[in-house]
Every structure is written in structure tokens, then in C-alpha cells.
Amino acid sequence: MNSYFLPAAKPISRLIEELHKLPGIGPKTAQRLAYHLLQAPPEKSRDLADAILGIKENLRLCSVCLNITDSDPCGICSDETRDGMKICVVEEPIDIMPLERTRKFRGLYHVLHGVISPSDGIKPEDLRIKELLDRLGSNSVTEVILATNPNVEGEATSMYIQRLITPLGIRVTRLARGLPFGGDLEYADDVTLSRALEGRQEM
Amino acid sequence: MTSRVYQTEAIIIKRHKFGEADRLITLFTSDFGKVRAIAKGAMRPKSKLGGNVELLSYSQLMLARGRNLDIITQAQAIDNFLPIRDSLELMSAGFYLTELVDAFTEENVEDRELFSLFLNTLKEMAGSSDMERALRYFELRLLSHMGYRPQLQKCANCSRQLEPEANYYSPHQGGALCRECGYPDMSARTISVNALKVLRLWLKCDYATACRVKLTADLSREIKNLMRENIRYLLEKQLKSIEWMDRLNSEQKNHA
Ligand SMILES: [Zn+2]
Ligand SMILES: [Zn+2]
Helix, strand or coil: CCHHHCCCCHHHHHHHHHHHCCCCCCHHHHHHHHHHHHHCCHHHHHHHHHHHHHHHHCCEECCCCCCEECCCCCCCCCCCCCEEEEEEEECCHHHHHHHHHCCCCCEEEEECCCCCEHHHCECHHHCCHHHHHHHHHHCCCCEEEECCCCCHHHHHHHHHHHHHHHHHCCEEEECCCCCCCCCCHHHCCHHHHHHHHHCCCCC | CCCCEEEEEEEEEEEEEECCCEEEEEEEECCCEEEEEEECCCCCCCCCCHHHHCCCCEEEEEEECCCCCEEEEEEEEEECCHHHHCCHHHHHHHHHHHHHHHHHCCECCCCHHHHHHHHHHHHHHHCCCCHHHHHHHHHHHHHHHHHHCCECCECCCCCCECCCCCEEEECCCCEEECHHHHCCCCCCEEECHHHHHHHHHHHHCCHHHHCCCCCCHHHHHHHHHHHHHHHHHHHCCCCHHHHHHHHHHHHHHHHC
């Protein structure tokens, strides 16, 4: 056990240890949170514990888009105002949120749950690509938008999926690779810059 | 390397998530061989490192010595090999090259010759060069450079001069075998006269000369299998990206 945790009583050090395992929580923060919880009323602790357990008990994958949901199909898939002819393909459920925040996309999603990574031995079968093809086979989808991350694995995954979809006669597009807002032209790498040039738009 | 800050050119051969936004990056540098370093905040979209420390980028780097791992403080891509990134086949070959270089090298062992072989291979692949040829040439030169130069003039077992006929090849014996030695050796496979000639030439010529050799599909496949077996024997494992390259290859053939 790490020396940070030693002086506290056992249940506290156990909590500190668990909190410390969470992303973005350093040992100091873990300690502060643990002592905060120690002083909070018992029902607060119970609410927190319930919320944590709740995400395991009530959540599952949407049977259509494989997003994490508490109702099946998920809120997006069952929303009749959305355009079922467009499917945006993302790597992880967490990628849907930023796209939704833009309010620019009114189609549906498909979550791959990973990317192809030859050097880690992650293959297409390890992802939800088959489910995507099944959706395309049975529905009137006209466009698939590939929104994988702009890194080598993301691009390889997109190129691979594009290869599978193109013969179906469905339009395949991918997100334009642009410059980050608030970024600096000077520091942009040439892949980003050349993709940004390719994706330039009329003003 | 006494000063706290140093500069070097490097090709990025591996990267892993490290904490929330950092990346642990394996570099193959021109000056210090293989080095592992942290790229702080490299996963953030506004990071100045970002695309400059992406896999297969050839970059000018500034590093600071850390207690355990060095830290990349600045990175500027010299060449990102765009044509490689735009092709699934080339990108997959790129994955393979990085895996190969990583598997054959130790950390902190300077190796300028391998660096330039690696860099030239990427440049050739990004240019119009035949990918399979560039890979084979790289594999053969890598083996030779790392001390596993296959014996191709004389029989690796009995030292007899090899006859200009189909002979045998055994990674385990370190090269070609004459008919007498090769036939009973279960680890040996046949090698054609042409394959032997190509490998002999490639061991001593530069890549431009290597390109003048005409390779039929059969000869190309034969050399590919020879190299692959040799590498698998030396590493005692098959590299993961090979399965992926084979798969792409066969899927493309099925489509055509
Ligand atoms: Zn859904
Ligand atoms: Zn012999």
C-alpha cells in the first residue's frame, strides 16, 4: 500500500485508495473527498453509493445503436424526429455527447466500442462492425458518417469500414479534420493542416 | 547526455495512454536509439504536441530528463508521411514496421544506421515505391544489421559452395543449406535459385539498386515467407500486425 494512505484508520484508507483509482483523482484529492464523506450525513453517503451502483444495475447497451442507455431502444434511437437515414459511427459512447452538444446532427449513431489496432491485436470482430452492417442491410440508410478519432487507429478503422460499406452503394463521409478552435496555426502538425486545407469551405 | 534538456530527431513507434491526457511514447531517435518519454497533454485537442507525436511521425523533439521517464517538451513534425496515412495497406505496413523495430531493439542503444534504414523505408513507402519490396528489403537489412545476416554463399551447415539449383533455407541454421544438409533438416524449406540471388544482391546493394530487380509474384511471395519465418524464429513469436496485413490482403483479393 502507498505510504499516503497509512496514517488513516482502515475504512478511511480503503476509501481513499478506491477514490484514488478514479481518473483525475490524485492522492491529495482522494484524501480530501474521503474526509468530506466522513463528515457528511449518512443519507448523503447512501445517495452516492446508490448512484454508483445504479449505473451498473440499470444501464445496458441500446439494441440498435449500442450506446449506453437505461431504456431500450435509447432516447436517440426512439426519437421519431431524428433522421434514421443518417448514421454517425463513433468509437465509444462518450463520443456521442460532444456531437450532440453541437445540435448539428439529427441522425442516429452507432457505437463501435473500440478501434482496430493491429499492434494490440484488436481486430474488426472485436468491434461492433457486424451490427453496423446489419443495420445498413435492413434499413433505408443513405449516409454513414465516420467520426472515429483523428489518429492512426481511428483512421485505419474508418478506412476499413468505408471499404465494407462502399459496395452497398451507401454514401460514406467522414468528419473534416480541422484545426482546433482556439488553437494556433503555427503549432499545427502537417497532417492536421493538410486535412484542414482539403476540407476548406466557401465563406 | 549530461544536460537536463536535449534535442533529437525521432520516429514515433509506439504510444499508450498515460493517465487522462498524457501519452507514454516510444521513440526511435537518431541519437539515442529507442527512448520512452511522456508527452504531457498530448491527447487534448489543443495540444501543441498532438499530431507531432502520432505513430510514425518523423519529428524534431526537445526532451527534458525526468526521474524515471524523459518528458517531451516540444515537438515539430518533419514528415508525417501523409500518403502512408491515407492508405489502409500502407498504414498497416507502417504498424508492422514499428512493431518490428520495437521488437528488435533495446532501449537507449544508439543506432544511427537502423534509424536511417527505417526512415528511408518510410520515405520510400510514402513515395511511389512498391510496398512489399520496401518491406522485404527492410527486413533483410534489419536482420543483417542486428547480427543475423543470413549465410547465403556457402551451406550454413557444411560450408560447401551452393550449387545454382534449388537449395534449402533454415532460420535455425542461419541461412541457406545445400541439398544434402537441407533435405533431412525438418526446419528447412526450399529456396529457389532466383530468391537466393535476390537476397545475396540485396544484402550488399542500396535500395535504388534493389528496385531494379524484377520480382514475379511467386518470387515476391517466396521471399516474403522466407523473411517471415526467419523473423518469427528469431523473435520466437509472430508479430501481431502480420495477421492484420494478411487479412487485408486476402479480403482485397476476394473483392477483386
Ligand atoms: Zn440507440
Ligand atoms: Zn551442406
